[in-house]
Amino acid sequence: MPHPPAARQRGVTLTEIMIAMFIIAISFMPIMGALGTSVKATVKEDTVVRAMNLCQEKLNTSLHFPFEFFVPNLGTPIDVPIATPGVSLTLGPETIEGVTYTSVLTVSDRPGIFRVPVRNLAVGNPADPKTWTFTNRNVAYNNLVHTYTLEVSWIDKGGTARRFYTLVTFRADLRS
Amino acid sequence: MISHIYHSSHNRRGTAIILALVFGVLLLQFAIAYSGLVGKSRPQTDIIDERVRLHYLSTGLTEIALLKFQKFPADFYNSWRFQASSSTNLSFWQDTTGPLSEFSIAAPEFIEYKTNGFAASRSSFNERPIRLWLTEMRLMTDNRWNVEVLQIKAHAEYAGRTGKPVNIDTVRTLRTERITRR
Numbered sequence: 486m487p488h489p490p491a492a493r494q495r496g497v498t499l500t501e502i503m504i505a506m507f508i509i510a511i512s513f514m515p516i517m518g519a520l521g522t523s524v525k526a527t528v529k530e531d532t533v534v535r536a537m538n539l540c541q542e543k544l545n546t547s548l549h550f551p552f553e554f555f556v557p558n559l560g561t562p563i564d565v566p567i568a569t570p571g572v573s574l575t576l577g578p579e580t581i582e583g584v585t586y587t588s589v590l591t592v593s594d595r596p597g598i599f600r601v602p603v604r605n606l607a608v609g610n611p612a613d614p615k616t617w618t619f620t621n622r623n624v625a626y627n628n629l630v631h632t633y634t635l636e637v638s639w640i641d642k643g644g645t646a647r648r649f650y651t652l653v654t655f656r657a658d659l660r661s
Numbered sequence: 662m663i664s665h666i667y668h669s670s671h672n673r674r675g676t677a678i679i680l681a682l683v684f685g686v687l688l689l690q691f692a693i694a695y696s697g698l699v700g701k702s703r704p705q706t707d708i709i710d711e712r713v714r715l716h717y718l719s720t721g722l723t724e725i726a727l728l729k730f731q732k733f734p735a736d737f738y739n740s741w742r743f744q745a746s747s748s749t750n751l752s753f754w755q756d757t758t759g760p761l762s763e764f765s766i767a768a769p770e771f772i773e774y775k776t777n778g779f780a781a782s783r784s785s786f787n788e789r790p791i792r793l794w795l796t797e798m799r800l801m802t803d804n805r806w807n808v809e810v811l812q813i814k815a816h817a818e819y820a821g822r823t824g825k826p827v828n829i830d831t832v833r834t835l836r837t838e839r840i841t842r843r
Contacts, residue, residue, distance in 0.1 A: 498677070505681030512685035515692035523699050533786070537709055544717065599729050600768045602760035604739040614746040617739065619760040624732075630725055634781065646785075652714060653782040655721030657728035 532584055536637045536650045539581075543588050544635040544652050546574045552658045555592035555631065564589045586639045595630040595655060598623045629658045707787075711827045714782050715817040718793050719831035722815040726771065726795055727833065729764075730811060738839065740764045741800055754799035765798035778819065791819045796830070800837075811837045 549572045564577045564587065578587045602619040609616035633656055638649040730737055740760035744753045756762055765771065771794060778790030797814035811834070818828035 501675065501677035505677045508678070508681040508685045509688070512688035512692075516688060516695065519692055519696045519699060534709065537713065541713055597725075597770050599732070599770060600763060601729075601733050601736050602740050602763045603736055604743075604760075614739075614742040617743050619740065619743070619763070621763055626732075629728060632721075632781075648785040650710075650784040651782060652717050653721075653779070654717040655724055657724040659724070659728060659731060 532639060532641055533648070533650070535581060535584075536586055536639055536648075539586055539588060540635050540637040540650050540652050543574060543576070543590070543637075544633060544654065546572060547590055547592075547633055547635065548654070548656060550574070552631070552656065552660060556628070558592060559631070560591065560593040562589045562591045583642060584639055586637050589636050589638075591632075591634040591636075593632050593634070594628050595632045596625070596627045597630065598625050631656050631658075707821070710784070710787060711819070711821065712829065714787075715791060715819070715827070715829040716831065718779060718782060718791055719815040719817040719829060720833075722771065722793055722795060722817075723813045723831055723833040726765070726798055726813045726815070727811075727835070729768075729770075730798070730813075733764075734837075734839075737764055737798075754797060761798075766795050768795075771795035789819045791817055793817045801834075809837050809839060811835055 550567075550569060554569060566573065566575050566577065568574070574590070576588045576590055578585050580586075601622045601624055603622045605618045605620055608618045632653060634651060634653050636649055636651045638647050640647050740763070741754075744756060744759050744761035748756050748759065750756055754761060755766070757767060762768075774790075775792055775794040778792045780788075780790040782791060783789075794816055795813070796816045797812065799812050801810040801812055802808070813833045815831045815833075816828060817831070818826050821827040
């Protein structure tokens with residue numbers, strides 16, 4: 486004896502819906518996986534971005550100190566707060582949102598040699614530059630250019646390895 | 662009549678599964694496209710890091726060039742006048758030979774890191790050395806207004822994570838005043 490059509494229709498629909506939901510759920514899994522990976526990467530990079538901002542901010546501040554200020558500290562890493570009447574800079578450890586960042590500034594002399602083409606005054610017509618001749622002269626300099634190295638290091642939450650971020654720039658004594 | 666209803670419901674059987682399969686395929690395509698996009702996009706740290714790192718180094722190099730100009734202005738002006746009068750190149754400040762280039766773009770102190778790069782600016786996630794050199798040191802003179810400006814340009818670049826070069830040009834422009842001693 487055949488089943489009534491209405492009853493058969495209801496039973497099949499429930500099975501269909503369950504299978505359909507299963508298929509859709511399976512389809513969502515890779516999307517959730519991709520989103521999860523993306524979110525994890527963003528959270529992990531948050532500490533790096535903060536370290537970069539700290540490093541940049543502190544290097545900018547250190548460049549506001551008078552050029553001669555760091556002469557006594559040349560080459561010695563500074564990891565304690567420093568200040569002049571005009572500028573102050575926080576170095577050493579500081580905790581931001583549960584992560585401790587340690588900032589260290591190193592100012593070192595960068596000696597070098599300038600190559601200077603010097604005009605031979607005894608040769609050529611002073612009024613006609615085409616006739617001029619030049620001789621290269623090497624001029625050594627010391628304590629006129631400093632290398633500023635600012636390093637920020639930290640350990641991620643739940644991590645063990647120390648990570649670091651360093652920015653370097655040169656600063657010349659342009660007082661004259 | 663009953664037979665007609667039965668046939669109709671029989672024809673609709675499996676529609677939900679087909680719809681779910683179509684929807685599922687679309688979602689899978691979306692997931693694949695999204696994964697591809699995430700894979701290709703660079704982390705924000707990379708984007709911030711490379712700009713900042715290159716900027717500080719190239720600005721530092723312009724600082725050294727400015728110091729050289731401060732220390733040896735007469736030699737720069739002499740080199741400039743010689744190059745301006747003897748070069749056939751309209752952009753003579755880009756000549757790679759002659760006293761002006763010896764003073765600026767070809768001077769050893771400004772091309773020290775051009776080949777092997779500067780390695781001290783690094784981090785735990787970026788060890789790539791930065792190539793750095795001076796590209797221009799020129800006067801921009803306007804006789805009408807009696808204004809003279811010195812422009813110093815430095816270039817910094819390195820191979821990004823994908824191997825493509827990432828570069829930055831830093832330009833420093835300042836007004837100068839030429840005093841001639843007679």
